[in-house]
Amino acid sequence: MKVSNTERFLNYAILIVFSLIVLAPMLTILVSAFAPPSASAAREGGPFHPGNFIDAWQEGRFGQYMTTSVIVAVIVVTLTVVLSVLSGYAFGTMSFRGEQVLFYVFLLGIMVPAEAIVVPLFFDLRSLGLTDTIWAVALPQVAQSVAFGTYWMRTYFKGVNRSVLDAARMDGASPKRILWSILVPMGRPAITTMVVLVFMWTWNEFLIPLVMSPTGAVRTAPLGLAFFQGQYTQGTALLAAGAVLVALPVVVLYFILQRHFIKGMLEGAVKE
Amino acid sequence: MPSSLQQARTENGGRNGTGRSAPRGGATRRQSRRRPSTQGKWFLPYLFILPAFLVYAAFLLYPLARAVHLSLFEWDGLTLATFVGFDNYAAIISDERLRDAFGHALVFVFFYAILPVSIGLVLAAVLSRARVRGLSLFRTVVFLPQVIAMVVVAVAWRQIYAPDGQLNMVLRAVGLDDLTRAWLGDYTFSLPAVGIIGTWVSTGLVTVLLLAGMAKIPLEHFESARMDGAGPVREFFSIIVPAVRAEITVALTLTVVASLKTFDLIYVTTSGGPGSSTTVPSYEVYRRAFELGQVGSAAAVGVTLTALIFLISLTINRIGDRSSS
Known part of the structure; x- marks a missing residue:
């Protein structure tokens, strides 16, 4: 298609202006994260303070919060x-009675917001003495992610060429063997996308860890940041450094596996 | 392959016509040690689903049913609960604060969904007319707000909106001192100020989605429209918008649901204040259950929110399906 130079120029202008609008708030945080934490620090140490990150890690206890987040994320992603x-695998390759109904029951979970389940979960787990444990924080998130994961993996298994399955069966491979030594290695891209999305959701989750650990014994990184903001009122440098630390793991992963993030979030929208 | 095995397969093929389930029968079991004895049994699929279902039922389905149950009671979380029927639901209409919360959710639908889809449509349409370099870098950048924890986003925007923050600095620099204010502490401006954060988060996602849809429009459509003398505006409404209906549907579903689930943003930026000027249903769930001891009311708000999310996603998809067929 022929386009004039003005139009091309307009396009570049849009790309740049829009990118700047998106980047500006992030740059704001990045700049304040390296800024002097106090007036005296500015006089003595100059304008550039990477030490803020060490202070946030130790004094702000972000080291501890991030460790908790890693443990929760590993549990949720693995399960x-x-x-x-x-x-x-069952929904995608086998036919059985009640398949449709069961699948819709799983689909339901993709839409149910944490707000609806968190209230009864807290009071029921409290009476069982399970609040303030890693499991109270992780298992409700596993349940939410499994709803999505079942949908996502079913789509993958349904898309597998039937002749692959038939050939494997002809060779006498059991369903278990077909799954673990053929379909799972073949489905690495689909599984990677799922891992990446579930990791991001778990790392960024706020309401469930907030409610499930009322004493703060199992405090994940985003919660640590919210509490740090409430307590720490002198200046913004350490708060900004903490914010960068909390965002960093997912952002780094995003830059490495960008395609998986975008594909997953756009295709993951359930359309049934 | 041993011939006996082959025979077993033929036998099996005759028995279940679909050929989808695994071979079954005693013959198979005798012949191969590698096969577990459960293979081919009717309960095999259920066995595969069971672990997922157990966790899902215990930590999502059961709590959801319990939420419906709790919503019919007045309970402070400690003492005995009293059955109140649908009073907690009636309060959503009669209680001013709850009415406000749901009203604000609608305002957020505008900022999170309607505004980004409108901006995204125009942006993507302009960008897809001419192939320029740097489009993939652009995609990477504008999608970034989607992957950053909302708490981090909230901390960043709190700095921007602070009385001595960047927004007021810019306003003072251009001589608009009268407009400066504590944006998040203002009864009129706090709601749109928080809403704009939602627009900032959603617009990139929507634009990337629409760009992908528009890339699929065949060039001939534009060429023949231009031959007919269609200008950019007519081209936009008669070719581009109809072609990306499916993408618009997905974009609206994702962003509307996200707007209804706004919790962390409110918790960190305004806590629903000043007064009740920025409170939303999800924040009311938290506040009622864990700060005010109104567990039944909190559950009712949560259940209503869930019903609303269902209804809206179904409606958007129904309309999307109808107009695309």
Whole structure:
């Protein structure tokens, strides 16, 4: 298509202006994260203070919060992947009574917001003495992610060429063997996308860890940041450094596996 | 392959016509040690689903049913609960604060969904007319707000909106001192100020989605429209918008649901204040259940929110399906 130079110029202008609008708030945080934490620090140490990150890590306890986040994320991602691969395999390759109904029951979970389940979960787990444990924070998130994971893996298994399955069966491979030594290695891209999305959702989750750990014994990184903001009122440097630390793991992963993030979030929208 | 095995397969093929389920029968079991004895049994699919279903039922389905149950009671979380029927639901209409909360959710639908889709449509349409370099870098950048924790986004925007923050600095620099204010503490401006954050988060996602849809429009459509003398505006409404209906549907579903689930943003920026000027249903769930001891009311708000999300996603998809067929 022929386009004039003015139009091309307009396009570049839009790309640049719009990118700047998106980047500006992030740059604001990045700049204040390296700024002097106090007036005296500015006089003595100059304008550039990477030490803010060490202070946030130690004094702001972000080291501790991030460790908790890593543990929660590992539990949620591992369980979600194993459970979703198993259930998606059944929904995607086998036919059985009640298949449709069961699948819709799983789909329901994708739409149910944490707000609806968090209230009864807290009071029921409290009476069982399970609040303030890592499991109270992780398992509700596994349940949410498994709903999505089952849907996601079913789509993958349904898309597998039937002749691959038939050939494997002809060779006498059991369903378990077909799954673990053929379909799972073949489905690495789909599984990677799921891992990436579930990791991001779990790392960024706020309401469930907030409610499930009322004493703060299991405080994840985003919660640590919110509490730090409430307590720490002198200046913004350490708060900004903490914010950068909380965002960093997902952002780094995003730059490495960008395609998986975008594909997953756009295709993951359920359309049934 | 041993011939006996082959025979077993033929046998099996005759038995279940679909050929989808695994071979079954005693013959198979005898012949291969590699096969577990459960293979081919009717309950095999259920066995695969069971672990996922157990966790899902215990930590999502059961709590959801319990939420419906709790919503019919007045309970402070400690003492005995009293059955009140649908009073907690009636309060959503009669209680001013709750009415405000749902009203604000609608305002957020505008800022999170309607505004980004409108901006995204125009942006993507302009960008897809001419192939320029740097489009993939642009995609990477504008999608970034989607992957950053909302708490981090909220901390960044709190700095921008602060009385001595960047927004007021810019306003003072251009001589608009009268407009400067504590944006998040203002009864009139706090709601749109928080809403704009939602627009900032959603617009990139929507634009990337629409760009992908528009890339699929065949060039001939534009060429023949231009031959007919169609200007950019007519081209936009008669070719581009109809072609990306499916993408618009997905974009609206994603962003409307996100707007209804806004919790962290409110918790960190305004806590629903000043007064009740920025409170939303999800914040009321938290506040009622864990700060005010109104567990039943909190559950009712949560259940209503869930119903609303269902209804809206179904409606958007129904309309999307109808107009695309």
